[in-house]
Amino acid sequence: MRYITFALSKGRLTELSIELLEGAGIDCTELKEDSRKLILSDDKNKIRFFLAKPADVPVYVEYGAADIGIVGKDTLIEEGRDLYEVLDLGFARCRMCVAGPKELEGKMDSVSITRVATKYPEVARTYFRHKRRESVEIIKLSGSVELAPLVGLSEVIVDLVETGRTLKENGLVVLDTISEISARMVVNRVSMKMENQRITKIIEGIRKQL
Amino acid sequence: MKRWNIYTPEGVQDILFESCRQKRLLESKIRDAFRLNGYKEVETPTIEYYDTFGGERGLINQESMYKFCDSKGRLLVLRPDLTVPVARVAATRLRDEPFPIKCCYIGNTFSFDELGGGRQNEFTQAGCELLGINSAEADAEVVAMAIETVKAAGIDEFQIDIGQVGFFKGLMAESGLSEDEIEEVRELIDQKNLVGVEQVMDRHKVRTPLKRIILDLPKLFGSKDILHKINPEDIGKEATKAIENIKEVLEILEDRNLAQYVSLDLGMVQSLNYYTGIVFRGYTYGVGFPILSGGRYDKLVEKFGRECEATGFSLGINMVMMALERQKKLVKQEPEGVFISYEKNARKIAGDYLRQLIQNNCTAELDLMQMETEESKKYARLRGFSKFVCIRNDGSREEIML
Numbered sequence: 001m002r003y004i005t006f007a008l009s010k011g012r013l014t015e016l017s018i019e020l021l022e023g024a025g026i027d028c029t030e031l032k033e034d035s036r037k038l039i040l041s042d043d044k045n046k047i048r049f050f051l052a053k054p055a056d057v058p059v060y061v062e063y064g065a066a067d068i069g070i071v072g073k074d075t076l077i078e079e080g081r082d083l084y085e086v087l088d089l090g091f092a093r094c095r096m097c098v099a100g101p102k103e104l105e106g107k108m109d110s111v112s113i114t115r116v117a118t119k120y121p122e123v124a125r126t127y128f129r130h131k132r133r134e135s136v137e138i139i140k141l142s143g144s145v146e147l148a149p150l151v152g153l154s155e156v157i158v159d160l161v162e163t164g165r166t167l168k169e170n171g172l173v174v175l176d177t178i179s180e181i182s183a184r185m186v187v188n189r190v191s192m193k194m195e196n197q198r199i200t201k202i203i204e205g206i207r208k209q210l
Numbered sequence: 211m212k213r214w215n216i217y218t219p220e221g222v223q224d225i226l227f228e229s230c231r232q233k234r235l236l237e238s239k240i241r242d243a244f245r246l247n248g249y250k251e252v253e254t255p256t257i258e259y260y261d262t263f264g265g266e267r268g269l270i271n272q273e274s275m276y277k278f279c280d281s282k283g284r285l286l287v288l289r290p291d292l293t294v295p296v297a298r299v300a301a302t303r304l305r306d307e308p309f310p311i312k313c314c315y316i317g318n319t320f321s322f323d324e325l326g327g328g329r330q331n332e333f334t335q336a337g338c339e340l341l342g343i344n345s346a347e348a349d350a351e352v353v354a355m356a357i358e359t360v361k362a363a364g365i366d367e368f369q370i371d372i373g374q375v376g377f378f379k380g381l382m383a384e385s386g387l388s389e390d391e392i393e394e395v396r397e398l399i400d401q402k403n404l405v406g407v408e409q410v411m412d413r414h415k416v417r418t419p420l421k422r423i424i425l426d427l428p429k430l431f432g433s434k435d436i437l438h439k440i441n442p443e444d445i446g447k448e449a450t451k452a453i454e455n456i457k458e459v460l461e462i463l464e465d466r467n468l469a470q471y472v473s474l475d476l477g478m479v480q481s482l483n484y485y486t487g488i489v490f491r492g493y494t495y496g497v498g499f500p501i502l503s504g505g506r507y508d509k510l511v512e513k514f515g516r517e518c519e520a521t522g523f524s525l526g527i528n529m530v531m532m533a534l535e536r537q538k539k540l541v542k543q544e545p546e547g548v549f550i551s552y553e554k555n556a557r558k559i560a561g562d563y564l565r566q567l568i569q570n571n572c573t574a575e576l577d578l579m580q581m582e583t584e585e586s587k588k589y590a591r592l593r594g595f596s597k598f599v600c601i602r603n604d605g606s607r608e609e610i611m612l
Binding site for chain 1: 500
């Protein structure tokens with residue numbers, strides 16, 4: 001039997017996934033150990049895991065270096081990879097939003113927006129091109145995106161909003177919701193076919209717990 | 211300024227010696243399979259007018275094509291595909307040819323889309339097109355040909371997934387969704403995104419049995435048993451016809467003893483603007499992408515001026531090479547041939563011996579650099595010769611197996 005390989009996103013998503021994986025009968029002992037090994041395994045079920053940066057998970061899965069991945073929807077839409085998105089795992093919920101100063105509230109359709117700061121340039125570009133039929137200048141930032149409208153770097157931002165507290169404390173509001181975000185399970189298109197029975201069993205094992 | 215002179219452009223590569231030999235060998239096996247099955251090879255130009263692929267017909271995204279101009283300012287492309295040129299030929303040069311026409315090709319294609327995971331911007335495609343028939347027989351023939359081709363390539367663990375775009379189109383026509391919504395559903399089904407499909411369908415009033423099948427579409431793949439889950443009364447005329455078509459194709463493939471390679475995927479809904487009936491894809495271990503894809507495209511040739519139903523497939527030679535390598539199925543070249551080292555006065559004897567070997571279809575090479583014996587042997591071994599022959603001034607011959 002071949003090994004089925006999972007690519008997991010480093011950090012919180014993995015911690016939250018372990019319970020679901022164990023519930024589906026996968027032995028995560030090695031995964032829970034604080035180890036420096038890069039590839040961890042459940043040899044009885046012939047399953048391997050590795051941890052990767054979230055943005056890399058869809059890449060590993062698309063290219064078939066991993067059969068299954070667990071990753072946030074935000075990364076999936078930003079990366080736009082050709083994958084099967086088979087399960088919404090329901091945790092790490094938030095929203096991908098356009099946000100900006102309170103003055104713009106309700107006026108999104110009338111004012112023209114020229115600069116957008118974001119950690120998600122593809123998401124922002126697609127949104128403004130398709131939904132608003134506008135070409136905007138996308139300014140890619142690596143963090144604290146809320147700062148951009150405050151210091152005049154951009155008119156609006158595209159970012160993840162969980163509770164909305166950071167926005168509120170800085171006088172910003174959500175202007176539009178682009179997409180609902182949560183952790184997803186993705187599968188390589190070929191693996192789904194070549195290892196259909198085993199992968200379907202894993203999917204069903206997890207689905208039952210949701 | 212020659213900053214780039216030692217590099218190849220992104221997405222293209224040199225293929226040398228052993229890999230090149232393997233690739234040619236693979237191509238010749240595939241070419242033989244095509245020929246034995248009655249497909250006649252055609253060669254079309256590497257460059258075509260942009261209008262053949264793009265423009266209003268929009269068969270292929272403009273951003274995925276390599277474009278440049280001819281001397282009169284007309285837009286040209288490096289062909290992104292070989293089916294479209296064959297369709298053009300079928301409608302023009304072959305317009306008086308009786309049907310069916312069985313064409314095949316092996317050639318390089320170019321696309322910006324295909325990069326990463328073993329894909330290059332320049333890649334070799336081998337394919338067959340069966341023009342002028344629309345029947346389950348023809349559909350099955352092309353699927354069977356795809357199976358034969360993969361087998362001829364030396365891959366024995368593989369799977370061909372069959373779908374029928376008429377099934378999805380039929381369900382959508384019954385559902386009453388708008389064009390934009392249909393596209394949204396299509397994308398979600400293509401990604402097997404059950405939750406997404408559910409969210410879209412919840413926004414609409416669609417009668418329950420039909421809705422259930424649309425929601426199930428991402429899961430409708432696997433053995434032919436999935437067909438039992440579908441009640442013809444729920445799905446409308448077009449979708450029912452599509453199912454009948456699939457059943458017939460499967461029966462024919464069973465008759466040809468090929469059923470074990472085939473499974474179904476009714477949620478296969480890519481490239482709907484191109485395909486009109488049966489669609490299929492081939493998968494194997496070791497590569498993350500399909501190794502082949504094909505299907506029925508009855509409206510394509512018509513765009514070039516002749517009504518002609520057609521079906522075909524193309525196989526990615528580079529993908530198959532990668533699969534063979536990962537599956538450890540590439541057969542290494544056994545040492546063969548004779549390397550001839552000779553002393554100065556034996557030049558004529560060595561030359562005659564060389565010619566004689568070559569005439570007998572044996573690879574042979576002279577030691578042009580007149581190396582020392584040990585060095586010469588080392589070179590011969592490195593180049594994969596099986597025999598080393600040293601010819602002395604007096605004409606005596608020393609032979610060593612390497």
